[in-house]
Amino acid sequence: MECQECHKRPAALHFTQVINGDKTEVYVCEVCAKEKGYMSYPEEGYSLHHLLSGLFNSTFESPKGTSGQQTHELQCPQCEMTLSEFKRVGKFGCPTCYETFSDHLDSIFRRVHSGNMRHHGKIPARVGGDMRIKKQVDAYKEELQRLIQNEAFEEAATVRDKIKELEKQTRGDNT
Amino acid sequence: MTLQHFMNEAISPWMREEGPDSDIVLSTRIRLARNFAQYSFPILALDKDLQHICQFIRQEYEHQSFQDYHDFSFVPIQDLSPIERRVLVEKHLISPHLAEQNHASAVLISKNEQVSIMVNEEDHLRIQLYFPGFQLNHALKKVFELDDWLEGKIDYAFDEKRGYLTGCPTNVGTGMRASVMMHLPSLSWTQQINRMIPAINQLGLVVRGIYGEGSEATGNIFQISNQITLGKSEEDIVEDLQSVVRELIEHERKARNYIMEQSSTRLEDRIFRSYGVLAYSRIIESKEAARCLSDVRLGIDLGIIENVSRNILNELMVLTQPGFLQQYAKKTLSANERDVLRASLIRERIQLEG
Numbered sequence: 001m002e003c004q005e006c007h008k009r010p011a012a013l014h015f016t017q018v019i020n021g022d023k024t025e026v027y028v029c030e031v032c033a034k035e036k037g038y039m040s041y042p043e044e045g046y047s048l049h050h051l052l053s054g055l056f057n058s059t060f061e062s063p064k065g066t067s068g069q070q071t072h073e074l075q076c077p078q079c080e081m082t083l084s085e086f087k088r089v090g091k092f093g094c095p096t097c098y099e100t101f102s103d104h105l106d107s108i109f110r111r112v113h114s115g116n117m118r119h120h121g122k123i124p125a126r127v128g129g130d131m132r133i134k135k136q137v138d139a140y141k142e143e144l145q146r147l148i149q150n151e152a153f154e155e156a157a158t159v160r161d162k163i164k165e166l167e168k169q170t171r172g173d174n175t
Numbered sequence: 176m177t178l179q180h181f182m183n184e185a186i187s188p189w190m191r192e193e194g195p196d197s198d199i200v201l202s203t204r205i206r207l208a209r210n211f212a213q214y215s216f217p218i219l220a221l222d223k224d225l226q227h228i229c230q231f232i233r234q235e236y237e238h239q240s241f242q243d244y245h246d247f248s249f250v251p252i253q254d255l256s257p258i259e260r261r262v263l264v265e266k267h268l269i270s271p272h273l274a275e276q277n278h279a280s281a282v283l284i285s286k287n288e289q290v291s292i293m294v295n296e297e298d299h300l301r302i303q304l305y306f307p308g309f310q311l312n313h314a315l316k317k318v319f320e321l322d323d324w325l326e327g328k329i330d331y332a333f334d335e336k337r338g339y340l341t342g343c344p345t346n347v348g349t350g351m352r353a354s355v356m357m358h359l360p361s362l363s364w365t366q367q368i369n370r371m372i373p374a375i376n377q378l379g380l381v382v383r384g385i386y387g388e389g390s391e392a393t394g395n396i397f398q399i400s401n402q403i404t405l406g407k408s409e410e411d412i413v414e415d416l417q418s419v420v421r422e423l424i425e426h427e428r429k430a431r432n433y434i435m436e437q438s439s440t441r442l443e444d445r446i447f448r449s450y451g452v453l454a455y456s457r458i459i460e461s462k463e464a465a466r467c468l469s470d471v472r473l474g475i476d477l478g479i480i481e482n483v484s485r486n487i488l489n490e491l492m493v494l495t496q497p498g499f500l501q502q503y504a505k506k507t508l509s510a511n512e513r514d515v516l517r518a519s520l521i522r523e524r525i526q527l528e529g
């Protein structure tokens with residue numbers, strides 16, 4: 001069997017990673033095992049941060065098929081954190097980093113949060129006002145479909161008006 | 176409310192009330208990580224921005240009250256001595272990480288110490304709310320209200336897809352860590368807990384010692400909390416944690432009954448020996464104290480020891496920590512001196528009751 005990292009040397013080591021119950025098996029050669037951090041666990045002080053940067057390094061391989069060597073490194077316009085710093089530290093520099101590095105985040109979040117990439121919780125009342133309304137509009141739209149199917153046209157009309165009213169509000173807020 | 180008040184009392188006012196299942200669950204905590212949209216996170220923020228955040232929080236929230244949480248005190252971390260910082264850590268009012276900060280950072284504490292809001296820890300705000308005993312749903316409802324109140328004046332960093340944005344990818348989404356502190360002596364004695372921890376981990380929950388990440392479970396006290404913050408709603412996260420905690424309570428009660436039935440004399444012997452150590456020793460290390468306190472607490476829960484109150488034990492657990500002992504002595508103490516003072520404080524409390 002060849003090494004799954006370099007696809008050149010024969011695989012000498014076998015690692016099983018279990019993350020929240022998901023088992024991944026990896027076969028690698030000794031060189032890659034060291035380089036890719038499979039064996040780089042420090043003797044003591046093994047922290048979540050080490051684990052994270054380990055995850056990042058195995059994740060951040062040539063995004064979108066470009067072959068590694070990027071001449072222009074991705075850098076956050078607000079806090080100036082670069083992609084490689086982010087990988088090393090395992091922490092974001094500022095809220096804008098989430099946008100800057102967004103192409104690289106899905107795979108990290110998927111690993112850290114057992115497959116989840118999208119928020120499904122509380123929405124702030126003020127900042128997220130529009131989003132709360134959008135959520136409400138979606139709920140009304142579903143109801144509308146149901147009412148139309150049941151031929152309850154009168155009620156459907158009221159719901160439609162509610163949707164229009166809410167949509168007007170969001171447009172108003174945006175200007 | 177002065178800083179001195181937080182320093183002198185080992186047990187926070189809210190701890191004096193008895194919560195549901197308090198024979199096994201000591202406390203419930205919910206923490207929310209929140210950030211200002213316009214500033215970099217504390218690791219990269221400019222010093223003037225961090226100071227600005229502190230000033231803003233002081234201006235808007237110092238001496239304010241919200242619901243049952245009255246008269247918030249604003250305590251800048253730089254103003255505290257190393258011993259004072261340690262005392263706040265031992266009372267769980269700040270994290271060890273905040274205690275180490277040298278940049279502008281602070282904590283906002285309600286009079287009853289139920290709310291503590293850390294400013295410029297890993298995130299701009301870490302909102303913590305405590306309740307006695309096992310009451311996760313109530314805690315979630317209350318922390319949401321507190322969060323909405325704070326948000327009235329702050330633009331939170333929030334993204335429709337990723338949720339609340341945080342410094343560390345492990346907190347993004349809800350930014351919520353819900354945790355429950357449990358006393359599980361019987362599950363530890365019978366070694367059952369070691370077999371249960373891997374199963375609990377599989378559910379996306381973590382088991383830790385009393386002082387959080389990396390700490391040991393001294394005195395048979397375990398902290399169970401959620402690991403995953405993205406993709407599940409706060410209500411679902413709390414529900415999952417709740418069902419596991421309920422399961423653990425059930426198992427602990429069964430194990431207690433089992434030990435009582437199978438080896439009651441041995442159990443009584445162990446409990447009374449520990450009581451004896453606490454009541455009469457002249458030198459005691461913190462580990463031994465924690466172990467004995469755990470035994471005596473179990474003795475109280477099982478009705479074997481009758482003349483000591485649980486509150487005394489809660490108090491002693493904090494009072495006998497290194498920071499608190501030195502705060503009490505008003506000076507730095509060597510390990511040996513601490514062991515002597517610890518023994519004398521414990522003797523005093525136990526005999527006061529007995």
